[in-house]
Amino acid sequence: MRIVLENFDIQKIRADFPILGRQVNGKPLIYFDNGATTQKPKQVIDAIVNYYVDMNSNVHRGVHYLSQISTDAFEVTRRKAQAFIHAKHDHEIIITKGTTEAINIVATCYGRPFIGKDDEIIISAMEHHSNIVPWQMLCDEKGCKLRVIPMDERGELDQNVYRQLFSERTRLVACTYVSNALGTVNPIKDMIEVAHSHGVPVLVDGAQAVQHIAVDVQALDVDFFAFSGHKMYGPTGVGVLYGKEELLNKMPPYQGGGDMIKEVTFEKTTYNELPFKFEAGTPNIEAGICLAHAIDYLNNIGLESIRSYEESLLAYATEQLSAVDGVRFIGMATHKSSVISFVVDGVHPYDIGVILDKLGIAVRTGHHCAQPVMDQFQIPGTVRISLAMYNTKEEIDTLVAGLKRALQMLK
Structure with a gap:
């Protein structure tokens, strides 16, 4: 899929990030841990x-x-x-x-x-x-x-x-x-x-x-x-x-x-x-x-274009993940940036993260250095999907499929 906003070409942007071309565990890398650190474009490298x-x-x-x-x-x-x-x-x-x-x-x-x-x-x-x-x-x-x-x-x-x-x-x-x-x-x-x-x-x-x-x-x-x-x-x-x-x-x-x-x-x-x-x-x-x-x-890309694109990803990912049986979102504020935290009752977030990693999908699990947040929701941690401008809806589809596979194994 090719999504183009003003000054925004997703395929051109992805080509700027060399690490997105590598494989993890024999699968194409899908990187959803941008809240921890973002990947670097070749211009910075x-x-x-x-x-x-x-x-x-x-x-x-x-x-x-x-x-x-x-x-x-x-x-x-x-x-x-x-x-x-x-x-x-x-x-x-x-x-x-x-x-x-x-x-x-x-x-x-x-x-x-x-x-x-x-x-x-x-x-x-x-x-x-x-x-x-x-x-x-x-x-x-x-x-x-x-x-x-x-x-x-x-x-x-x-x-x-x-x-x-x-x-x-x-x-x-x-x-x-x-x-x-x-x-x-x-x-x-x-x-x-x-x-x-x-x-x-x-x-x-x-x-x-x-x-x-x-x-x-x-x-x-x-x-x-x-x-x-x-x-x-x-x-x-x-x-x-x-x-x-x-x-x-x-x-x-x-x-x-x-x-x-x-x-x-x-x-x-x-x-x-x-x-x-x-x-x-x-x-x-x-x-x-x-x-x-x-x-x-x-x-050069423009923060407004980045924001619009990431908002579309956030809406799509929220919709697709909400259809997965057992997923419960943590944090559903009216105004959100491109982060989704969720839990699945009866399944530890760490176990989900390990299986997704085997599929080449990088997510963050745990308390995200915000332990009082987890204490308020009475959970040990969440699975966190943090999106960036180089992510795609196809990657979200792969994540959802991988999550369903993980839950079949863990439940």
């Missing part, structure tokens, strides 16, 4: 090779040619990331190892100075562990408290309760844009407006959003926004923390070392300006440079 062949050098440190071209390429990524999420300034873009490090930077550098004993941090019931544990660690250290926005049986946050959670002690809201376990798309702009009406800043975990949804941090008026390269067709080990300039300027550095300093003596150190204040040591240069190529790839 070629850029990685090119860096080591033609550019390899440290950045921000040298006057020689290779250092200069590597530095220039690294800073191109910063500017492209700025444009990608519509930040006001390129120095509001901090290059990190990924979303987890970005959240930890905020928990450490904003949390420690500005959140104290008996203060409160609001998070949601659907957070990834990386947006729970750093705040728990801060609470243990500072004596502050977590307040949790509850979630209903559809996997939607209770916005009425959210409004009631604010008090004079509320110091921060940290919430995911899109649930990695359920696919729920939260009304994040409205939630930011509510928090700001109380004078409370907001951090948004955008790891599952930026590859599916166009993000404008200025339109959202979000205070901090974090995302990872490897979930948006880029390399692992690189991500972005966006922060409003005035907040980042108030925050102390995350780590000490090279590049984050202006002057060092044994008596005193003067810290560097933004963004370098938060980028101590040699970064993952290759990944940092090549993230720009992933951003270019998404921009």
